[in-house]
Amino acid sequence: DTEVTQTPKHLVMGMTNKKSLKCEQHMGHRAMYWYKQKAKKPPELMFVYSYEKLSINESVPSRFSPECPNSSLLNLHLHALQPEDSALYLCASSQVIKSGSVNEQFFGPGTRLTVL
Amino acid sequence: GQQVMQIPQYQHVQEGEDFTTYCNSSTTLSNIQWYKQRPGGHPVFLIQLVKSGEVKKQKRLTFQFGEAKKNSSLHITATQTTDVGTYFCAGPPGGNKLVFGAGTILRVKS
Numbered sequence: 001d002t003e004v005t006q007t008p009k010h011l012v013m014g015m016t017n018k019k020s021l022k023c024e025q026h027m028g029h030r031a032m033y034w035y036k037q038k039a040k041k042p043p044e045l046m047f048v049y050s051y052e053k054l055s056i057n058e059s060v061p062s063r064f065s066p067e068c069p070n071s072s073l074l075n076l077h078l079h080a081l082q083p084e085d086s087a088l089y090l091c092a093s094s095q096v097i098k099s100g101s102v103n104e105q106f107f108g109p110g111t112r113l114t115v116l
Numbered sequence: 117g118q119q120v121m122q123i124p125q126y127q128h129v130q131e132g133e134d135f136t137t138y139c140n141s142s143t144t145l146s147n148i149q150w151y152k153q154r155p156g157g158h159p160v161f162l163i164q165l166v167k168s169g170e171v172k173k174q175k176r177l178t179f180q181f182g183e184a185k186k187n188s189s190l191h192i193t194a195t196q197t198t199d200v201g202t203y204f205c206a207g208p209p210g211g212n213k214l215v216f217g218a219g220t221i222l223r224v225k226s
Contacts, residue, residue, distance in 0.1 A: 033213075040219075040221070041218070041219075042204055042216035042217060042218055042219050043159060043216055044216075045213055045215075048212060048213055050212060055212065056213055090158060090159070092159075096212070101146045101147060101212070102147075102149075102208040102212055102214050103164075104149060104161040104164055105159075105161060105214065106161065107158040107160070109158050110158050
């Protein structure tokens with residue numbers, strides 16, 4: 001199974017809502033990532049988990065809260081978002097290799113988020 | 117921090133013409149990866165280059181990694197409509213993360 005799944009595919013939320021994005025992989029990868037992608041832009045790294053521990057937070061606002069309950073699952077909890085947070089949120093996973101390098105990443109289909 | 121620059125931003129070609137996108141890093145890279153994202157889709161890994169001067173081919177796609185490991189290119193021979201999409205290069209600046217280039221959007225006219 002070389003697939004990364006994400007739910008939901010689409011999400012519309014108000015600025016006062018709380019919602020969660022979910023990501024799952026069964027490739028045995030121990031590195032998982034959250035990216036944000038705006039239209040016609042490259043994926044922008046938000047968080048990296050390595051062996052279920054948060055290893056990188058790219059100065060993401062606290063209204064985004066990641067969680068890695070186990071080696072197969074990655075969540076992104078959303079609270080009090082702003083309209084400018086509307087974007088495609090991509091989850092990815094990879095094997096963990098030596099520090100300072102990254103192996104190929106497998107991306108999920110993404111959640112298209114709209115904040116009203 | 118590390119920057120990965122990619123040109124051109126857009127390329128429209130006639131079907132059958134060749135296409136090249138170029139990637140340059142401000143620092144030496146341990147490796148460089150290429151991804152393709154179809155319209156409405158997600159990035160899909162194409163290849164990873166690790167060695168200085170490395171050249172790899174996948175059917176009509178040729179990938180090169182520069183001798184100084186700071187630049188890379190992707191060349192597509194005789195483009196087809198199935199090649200449409202955005203091509204990203206990406207390099208690790210350290211710390212187990214990737215920095216993506218801005219991407220080159222390829223449109224193919226049939």
